[in-house]
Amino acid sequence: MRMTPDAPSSPRSAILLVNLGTPDAPTAPAVRRYLAEFLHDHRVVSLTRWLWCPILHFIILPLRGPKVAHKYASIWMDGGSPLAVHTRGLAEAMQAQRPDVRVAWAMRYGNPSIASVVDALRAEGVRDIVVLPLYPQYSTTTTASVQDAIDRVARAHADTRFRVVHDYHVDAGWVAAVADSIRAHWAAHGRADRLLFSFHGIPQRLVNAGDPYERQSRASVDAIVAALGLAPDEALLTFQSRFGREPWLQPYTDETLKALAGQGVKTIDVVCPGFAVDCLETLEEISVENDALFREAGGQALRYIPCLNASDAHAAALAGVVAALPGARA
Ligand SMILES: C=CC1=C(C)c2cc3[nH]c(cc4nc(cc5[nH]c(cc1n2)c(C)c5CCC(=O)O)C(CCC(=O)O)=C4C)c(C)c3C=C
Numbered sequence: 001m002r003m004t005p006d007a008p009s010s011p012r013s014a015i016l017l018v019n020l021g022t023p024d025a026p027t028a029p030a031v032r033r034y035l036a037e038f039l040h041d042h043r044v045v046s047l048t049r050w051l052w053c054p055i056l057h058f059i060i061l062p063l064r065g066p067k068v069a070h071k072y073a074s075i076w077m078d079g080g081s082p083l084a085v086h087t088r089g090l091a092e093a094m095q096a097q098r099p100d101v102r103v104a105w106a107m108r109y110g111n112p113s114i115a116s117v118v119d120a121l122r123a124e125g126v127r128d129i130v131v132l133p134l135y136p137q138y139s140t141t142t143t144a145s146v147q148d149a150i151d152r153v154a155r156a157h158a159d160t161r162f163r164v165v166h167d168y169h170v171d172a173g174w175v176a177a178v179a180d181s182i183r184a185h186w187a188a189h190g191r192a193d194r195l196l197f198s199f200h201g202i203p204q205r206l207v208n209a210g211d212p213y214e215r216q217s218r219a220s221v222d223a224i225v226a227a228l229g230l231a232p233d234e235a236l237l238t239f240q241s242r243f244g245r246e247p248w249l250q251p252y253t254d255e256t257l258k259a260l261a262g263q264g265v266k267t268i269d270v271v272c273p274g275f276a277v278d279c280l281e282t283l284e285e286i287s288v289e290n291d292a293l294f295r296e297a298g299g300q301a302l303r304y305i306p307c308l309n310a311s312d313a314h315a316a317a318l319a320g321v322v323a324a325l326p327g328a329r330a
């Protein structure tokens with residue numbers, strides 16, 4: 001496990017950033033290992049195991065491993081997968097702003113695992129950990145799964161206090177940071193014909209069962225649009241990255257981009273505020289795949305606005321979220 005540098009010598013409290021996870025290498029075996037852990041989580045796929053395990057082990061992992069490895073290879077950075085590189089950078093930026101507290105990072109699936117990072121923090125004397133899942137909007141598929149993992153670790157360490165931030169989907173500092181990043185993009189590149197907010201989707205079934213993710217995503221867009229001084233109808237909200245055959249949240253990003261190009265829209269700015277840092281779903285699916293289909297349908301340019309990543313503005317916003325602990329539960 002790699003920890004952030006220049007941390008205080010024996011801190012008692014820590015901020016633990018937790019992101020989804022990513023393969024250790026852009027190879028089929030590494031992708032299969034990562035997807036196997038991810039897709040065995042009942043929070044992500046709730047099908048009964050006797051039905052799901054054969055589909056997963058004999059169809060999805062063998063087919064998806066090489067295909068997805070190829071995509072990871074196309075975005076891989078010197079320091080590793082973009083999701084890991086930017087998550088580590090964000091932890092380092094927060095550590096620089098908060099020298100009074102240890103800032104560490106872990107992944108829900110893959111490495112470094114939550115358990116290994118908590119063990120390392122406890123070995124340093126930390127007994128109070130604020131966990132910040134890097135998901136601005138709460139979902140049972142993501143945030144609740146981090147909470148599950150923390151609950152398991154907490155049961156083994158009764159002497160350590162864990163608090164988990166629930167969400168920060170309309171946190172004023174975070175909203176301002178996203179709005180500023182859009183303004184900076186416009187200052188550098190001008191404004192496109194349309195502004196589209198694309199969020200990772202989840203199955204519609206989960207929203208029907210009470211998952212607040214769609215409502216929170218809409219509230220995030222409303223808040224960012226208001227901070228930009230735009231009218232609500234000046235932005236579009238769509239959902240990407242669907243997986244499997246059942247209906248997911250709609251409208252779908254790819255279908256919307258094709259329809260817009262068909263209506264004569266030539267340029268589009270796309271921003272993804274459901275992702276804290278850039279990853280496969282933004283750098284490959286949006287910036288490469290969706291850009292290609294927008295152009296094939298008659299568009300001229302899809303201009304992707306990067307995630308907040310390891311920027312100082314992001315680190316400051318998240319430090320504010322932790323300081324306020326909105327919706328945190330012990
Ligand atoms: C199987 C169902 C999935 C649900 C539900 C889901 C929800 C969800 N995911 C993210 C964020 C990310 N997902 C990423 C990749 C990814 N997601 C799924 C499936 C579901 N996600 C898969 C199978 C994959 C792997 C890639 C692939 O095989 O297509 C990533 C990128 C990881 C990376 O390494 O870069 C992120 C980030 C959210 C926020 C979310 C629900 C709100």
Ligand SMILES: [Fe+2]
Nearest residue numbers: 040053056057
């Ligand atoms: Fe299995």
Ligand SMILES: [Fe+2]
Nearest residue numbers: 020200241281
């Ligand atoms: Fe996902």
